[in-house]
Amino acid sequence: MVIVAGLAILIIYLVFRPRNPKFDITSATLNAAYLDMGYLLNADITILANFTNPNKKGRVDFHYAILDLYHGGHLLASSYMDPFSTMSHESRFQDVHLVSSQVRLSLEQSQQLKKEVDNGRVKFEVKGLFRARSNLGSFLQYSYWLYAQCTIVVTSPPTGVLIGRKCTTKR
Secondary structure, three states: OHHHHHHHHHHHHHHHOOOOOEEEEEEEEEEEEEEEOOOEEEEEEEEEEEEEOOOOOOEEEEEEEEEEEEEOOEEEEEEEEOOEEEOOOOEEEEEEEEEEEEEEOOHHHHHHHHHHHHHOOEEEEEEEEEEEEEEEOOOEEEEEEEEEEEEEEEOOOOOEEEEEEEEEEEO
């Protein structure tokens, strides 16, 4: 019985060759970033997220998707995305608007952010948590968590555009 189950899993794997979806940031715009009273951050950033299903067969459903914006390891903003699906070999773009209001930063973090804005290269981390379900035909479905981490560098606001990015997606 165990041998038959193992053979069935091997055959399914060889037929479908499932691969993990990929997350990437296509563009980002830093619309605003300023400090009230020297330590309360107000920021507005828009991200165009790209979800790619690299599988030749089957679709991927994202039931839970949340993006968090960090600067220097400090959480600035979070955004939930509505559920969506990607068909085989499809990329889906999602516009994500992240706004932080009166987020308290330490003196060290405030000085670092001010220095980055003055230099024209502001570095943020974007972390994503996604609950995905792969549908390999009508008979085989399995769910799993995906973890995305991106480091992005944008120019200074109000026209801050993406000048660098590095993203990884892990299961």
